[in-house]
Amino acid sequence: MALHEIEFTSHNDRDTVFGWLYTPTTEPRAIIHIIHGLGEHSRRYHHLIATLVDSGFAVVADDHSGHGRTAMQSGIWVDTGDDAARVVVADELTLQRKAREILPNLPYIVFGHSWGSMIARVMASDPTAGLAGLALCGIAAQMRGIDQTIDRVELTEAATGNRRAEPASDQLVGQLFDGFVERFGPDAGPTAWVALDEAVVADHGRDPFNNFGAPMSSRFLQGFVELYDGANADSWYATIPSGLPVLILAGDQDPVANYGEGAYHVANRLRATGHDEVRTRVFAGVRHEVHNEPTTRLEVEAETVDFASRVSNRTRPVQTNES
Template identity: 45%
Template sequence: MLHEVSFLSYNQRDQVQGWIYVPACQPKGIIQIIHGFGEHSRRYLHMIAHFVEEGYIVSADDHVGHGKTAMVNGIWGDWGDKGCHTMMEDEHSLKRITQEKYPDLPYFLFGHSMGSFITRDFIAKYGDELAGAIICGTAGIFRGAHETAEKIKQAIDAGKGKECDPAFTNELMGWMCERCGEVSIGNEWICADPYVQKDHAEDPFDAFTKPTSNRSLYDFTQMMSCIEGTKWASLVPSRLPIYNIGGDQDPVGEYGKGIYEVSNWLVETGHHVQTKVYSGYRHEIHNYPQIKDEVEQGILDFMNSNL
């Protein structure tokens, strides 16, 4: 069964588009998938199908400025003017809608890349509502974010918040192919598989190649500032199980360093964290044909052990 849902964003402007995938069996739990910057939730269809086949309801949406939400509202690359918690609050709205339809089931979050930042923000505020959280392709201290944020803020204060300056995007993300060898598309850092790169680059629902407004890029930097260090980790309920996964060739996670930074912040504040780093793989470990089944099975094993 598939439910298509639409709800008003926290930004009070956009109608967020979402989907709830339901297995044809007694569900054992719910997992909500939170996608990353510039992409959309249907890039996770392999994962969604696997989880549904294993008896989980899967809930997912496309963020404001992204995917079908951007298409329906006619607004790409701008997330509104309500600040850096907008997407996190939208994910909480989707959780509420999903649980109204399917109450009393263990509820998990999976967030990849920016989705992992959103998940980390979510568990600091709403972690008591969850049975567990999976963060994938996350960052510790995101390289250059604080310095770039100061420049973006100056542009916003000068009245250029709704404009799009590609120089800011380049400062935040333009370095990510530094270990990829020959670069032709610019997204090689996500995955070494050329078919995944091509699919990502040519996807009409993908916002990665579309300009992002200055105020939204600033919100992106502030989202990361909210989830740094033991100050953030201490806000996460200590009883919440967390599974932290990524690749050691992922620039977002500083080639493994950032993944362990996040796990160490959590351990230092009394949390139980499982950490799994896949050697030799870049950002989207769940899209490598060699390991995607293994990655998804690891997530299932984590959820099954915390039902």
């Protein structure tokens, strides 16, 4: 496996974003772009990356602004600057362009997890993305905290004032994560929703590149909600090419995906709007990180490899909105 390091200036004009392109020893079959979730970093996907590279795919991923190595270098955590919803999507489009400069003319597949599933959906709407496939893992859909609980007036006021770069109030953050551990018993820790396996939860908590406890800024929280709204809007489905294959993966105990119902909702809406190639797997008994749960990790990787193989083996172009 060869490794290319990629650096570029974020669209917030503040941070240097750090990314990596992993390539197999053979000619790559396609590029798979992994977009990580909130409060984590791209190298938490090492097992999936290794499996994909061993299967003949190149993989590209970065640590978003306010996250991972990018935040380690800037010293700024869980803040992407003003206009956060636009910045994170624009940064992933920049990473895509740089990966394509290194490996041109390959099918391009995006795999987005959690917050990354929101970024991936909005990225797929961009006509310049030209995706061959879209995989959504731990899909953020029908989240109670955003759809029903969060005080949007208070959030807007906090995110547009002079203190917008300062930490969001505990009340707003609590509203975002409303109900996340209520199914997991009275002794559940604050991140018990991450995984059923306690070792995965513990690893998530002690990883210094995660820094999940770092306070998010008000403007970041506002951008997170705006991005969620855009990815889950009824109008989003019309922006996706009807011929784009989509894979949706979730756990039925994952509050981010409304315990699996959010995954089925997005899949059903895609089919109802003319997107015929949609596969959905909701895994029983597991929570958010189905790609890291010991009981489902291999199945998730097999699903992802099979999906990427099918879409990259095609000779016909993906249908666009203009065709």
